[in-house]
Amino acid sequence: MDTFGLLANGLVAALQWQNLLYALLGVTLGTAVGVLPGIGPALTVALLLPVTYRLDPTGSLIMFAGIYYGGMYGGSTTSILLNTPGESASIVTALEGNKMARKGRGGPALATAAIGSFVAGLIATIALAFLAPWVVKVALSFGPADYFALMVLAFITVSAAFGDSPLRGVTALFIGLGLGVIGIDLQTGQARLVFGIPDLLDGIEVTTLAVALFAIGETLSIASSRTQMKEEVLAVKGSVWMTLEDWKRSWGPWLRGTLIGFPIGAMPAGGAEIGTFFSYAAERRLAKHPEEFGHGAIEGVAGPEAANNASAAGTLVPLLTLGLPTSATAAIMLAGFQQFGLQPGPLLFANNAPLVWSLIASLLVANFMLLVLNLPLIGLWVKLLTVPRPWLYAGILTFATLGTLGANGAMSGRLGPIPFSFELLILLAFGILGYGLRRFGYPIAPVVIGLILGPLAEQQLRRALAISQGDPMVLVHTPIAITLYIVAAAAVLIPLYFRLRGKGAVLSQMASDED
Amino acid sequence: MNKLLLAALISSAIAVPAFAADYTIMAPAAPGGGWDQTARSMQEALQAEGISGNVQVTNVPGAGGTIGLAQFVNQFNANPNALIVGGYVMVGAVLTNASPVSLANVTPIARLTGESDVIVVPAASELKTVDDLIAKLKADPGSVSWAGGSAGGVDHIAAGLFAKTVGVDPTTVNYIAFSGGGEALAAVLGGQVTVGISGLGEFDAQIKSGDLRALATTGSARLEGSEIPTLGEAGVDLVVENWRMVAAAPGITDEQKTAIGADIEKLVSSATWKQTLATKGWQDMYLGGTDFDAQLAADTEATSAILKEIGLVQ
Structure with a gap:
């Protein structure tokens, strides 16, 4: 069957009422967390992982993807009205968007953001549908050595290439890799680093680690910071509708933003933020009124907002086809697949085609839902900002604990006569680790990616070496592996060059946040 | 510490098992796998055929079933209502994980499928x-x-x-x-x-x-209508079959063991079970009573020997 047929089948599945409901739930939640500063899609999906453990896999994954897309929409609202990005991919939006709102043009700013997100989401999702089967075809010829090279590329890009300190990125990555070694080794069946604790035989649960680092760590970090944000929400004055002039100035940036955001999202460790920076820079250079930039130029909102939505779809290309997460949210979505016993990668398209295509089709549906949610209902979302923060974070803590208990929290341990859940101890311990990492400026995503990809990389390396009977040259034996190593080397050297040229500030800004 | 206690209280309240069931079947694996499907198919057939009024299935995943097995032995000693599903994989996992409990700690009832x-x-x-x-x-x-x-x-x-x-x-x-x-x-x-x-x-x-x-x-006989020879036919004297079994709790009386064995025999001869085997493509490998005890002992010994020879078990 060709892509059109598969996508049409997917659409039929996505339009079933329960899948529509999951999508609606996802985009609503996603918009909400996008609007709320400090809570991003990664944290939200992490929180929901243990809860969806027993639900329908297709529905749950549709919901997760909806949260991802919704987060990209919702973030712009806070950026424009509050000058505080709701999530990291909307940092650039605040630059021009908030200036527009101060001039009483908040309505058109929100409108161009929402419509731009819609256009980009639509184009990028269709691009995903057509590109994915092609990547799968290439990936099917990957041997263990090629997969290992791919993992090396992912490790380098998530930890060392971007960010102001490669050392911190690599440190975080190695914490994750170290945790990944715990448990029964697949190649020999021997237990490693379990210290006689049976709960550790199957390794550290990715879900528990993700919830601990993102939810518990973030909450502790917020609770311990003394500075209270002063927030002033600008009311939306005047018409929300864009003028003809606004339309004329927006459509170009929308398309360019999509073109920039999609491939960057699809690259390992691209993530959403970088696309928005490039898009902003491009619009500034191309604008007919460059003097307006910094004072509320609509192009500066339209482009980056399109770019961040396009990159969300781009991220799904390597995630679905190679099992390679390129952003924090994608890493946690990967854990979501794994908890249902599904391993994203070329085999997913062969073995679970209906699931993959309903997921892709539901993204198209979610995009329409988001347009409706974000334009007419904008006032509702703004009200969300008045919820007191302590309530919010107390809720997150409760939810994280109960969710972990429900999924994996058997009363397996015993302290004298008192039974306790080992999983909760792990949750608490890693929550404190997550707080420590944040406190001292270490990135979180490499830890999770290390735990997920570390064991896979190890298995592929050992398989490659076993098949070659110990000859290390097998690792650089195929054109695919060699190409991947060259890209990895470039990913290290190019940022190094920028740093030496004194452009490190831009890079550190790019890596400013997690999701 | 208070937090820990509170968490412990809440979760123990959640984790109270239902004892109203005639049988509680533990699947020592995550939902969806072979053991889980076996347990749930048993539940369905036992209830549909009226062999048991109420059957509950619990999942305790991990480490080739050895985590579930250890929990089963600790929790259900002498409990005639508790069953656990297991299989050949567990025999190997017990050895490679140096598990403190083994299939010798439970009361094997019957081999079901393979x-x-x-x-x-x-x-x-x-x-x-x-x-x-x-x-x-x-x-x-x-x-x-x-x-x-x-x-x-x-x-x-x-x-x-x-x-x-x-x-x-x-x-x-x-x-x-x-x-x-x-x-x-x-x-x-x-x-x-x-x-x-x-x-x-x-x-x-x-x-x-x-x-x-x-x-x-590696089977003992060709599958019906299959063109694939067995190893025996190809001149290699070897049979390896991956079977699944059901066992009862340790410490039950001989009468209780006989009663459970009778229920399982009723189960495997029921129409519902035969239907399940057909839809899932499982081979009927029912073997009960002392025959199974002997077979299990032989399999365990052979497995232990080969794992030592491969070098996985010291």
Whole structure:
């Protein structure tokens, strides 16, 4: 069957009422967390992982993807009205968007953001549908050595290439890799680093680690910071509708933003933020009124907002086809697949085609839902900002604990006569680790990616070496592996060059946040 | 500390098991896998046939079933309502994980279903028959890479026993473990490994489509209508079958054991169970009473011996 047929089948599945409901739930939640500063899609999906453990896999994954897309929409609202990005991919939006709102043009700013997100989401999702089967075809010829090279590329890009300190990125990555070694080794069946604790035989649960680092760590970090944000929400004055002039100035940036955001999202460790920076820079250079930039130029909102939505779809290309997460949210979505016993990668398209295509089709549906949610209902979302923060974070803590208990929290341990859940101890311990990492400026995503990809990389390396009977040259034996190593080397050297040229500030800004 | 206590209280309230059930079946694996499906099929048949009024299934995943097994032994001592599902994989896992409890700590009731492994090569492979494989293995054991399930599992054991039976040192077997049949399948199809060895269900579609060539199955007899020879027919005196079983709690009386055995016998002869076997493609390998006890002891001994020879168990 060709892509059109598969996508049409997917659409039929996505339009079933329960899948529509999951999508609606996802985009609503996603918009909400996008609007709320400090809570991003990664944290939200992490929180929901243990809860969806027993639900329908297709529905749950549709919901997760909806949260991802919704987060990209919702973030712009806070950026424009509050000058505080709701999530990291909307940092650039605040630059021009908030200036527009101060001039009483908040309505058109929100409108161009929402419509731009819609256009980009639509184009990028269709691009995903057509590109994915092609990547799968290439990936099917990957041997263990090629997969290992791919993992090396992912490790380098998530930890060392971007960010102001490669050392911190690599440190975080190695914490994750170290945790990944715990448990029964697949190649020999021997237990490693379990210290006689049976709960550790199957390794550290990715879900528990993700919830601990993102939810518990973030909450502790917020609770311990003394500075209270002063927030002033600008009311939306005047018409929300864009003028003809606004339309004329927006459509170009929308398309360019999509073109920039999609491939960057699809690259390992691209993530959403970088696309928005490039898009902003491009619009500034191309604008007919460059003097307006910094004072509320609509192009500066339209482009980056399109770019961040396009990159969300781009991220799904390597995630679905190679099992390679390129952003924090994608890493946690990967854990979501794994908890249902599904391993994203070329085999997913062969073995679970209906699931993959309903997921892709539901993204198209979610995009329409988001347009409706974000334009007419904008006032509702703004009200969300008045919820007191302590309530919010107390809720997150409760939810994280109960969710972990429900999924994996058997009363397996015993302290004298008192039974306790080992999983909760792990949750608490890693929550404190997550707080420590944040406190001292270490990135979180490499830890999770290390735990997920570390064991896979190890298995592929050992398989490659076993098949070659110990000859290390097998690792650089195929054109695919060699190409991947060259890209990895470039990913290290190019940022190094920028740093030496004194452009490190831009890079550190790019890596400013997690999701 | 208070937090911990509170968490403990809340969760113990959640985790109270339902004792109203006539049977509580533990599946020592995550939902969806073979043991879980076996437990849930038993639940369905036991209730539908009126053998038991109320059956609950609990899942305790981890470490080849040994975590569930340990919990079962600790929690349900002398409880005649508790059952656990298990299988051949557990025999190996108990040994490789040095598990403190083994199948000797429970009361085995019956073997229920089973599946034999199949040895496959890519269609383009130079290996046409089992004899070709033996010749290659004897010439250079390391040059034959075997793709199958996790280390110490039934696929690994079968590969080791195959080498031993044809007179090759089992420690030299170049076994590559994959976490699922799908991954092993991809490695065989991609020509990354020499042979694949796993449950017939994993390779069935590709054998039928002609992408893979099946050399032999490890079963005791050919499957009905199948053209694939058994190892016995190919001249290798070896049978390895991946079976699934049900066991009761330790410390129950002989009368209780007989009563449970009778219920299981009713179950396997019921129409609902036969229907389940047909839809799931499971082979009926029912074996109960003392026959099963003897078979289990023999299997455990053979497994322990081969795992030591492969070098997985000291």
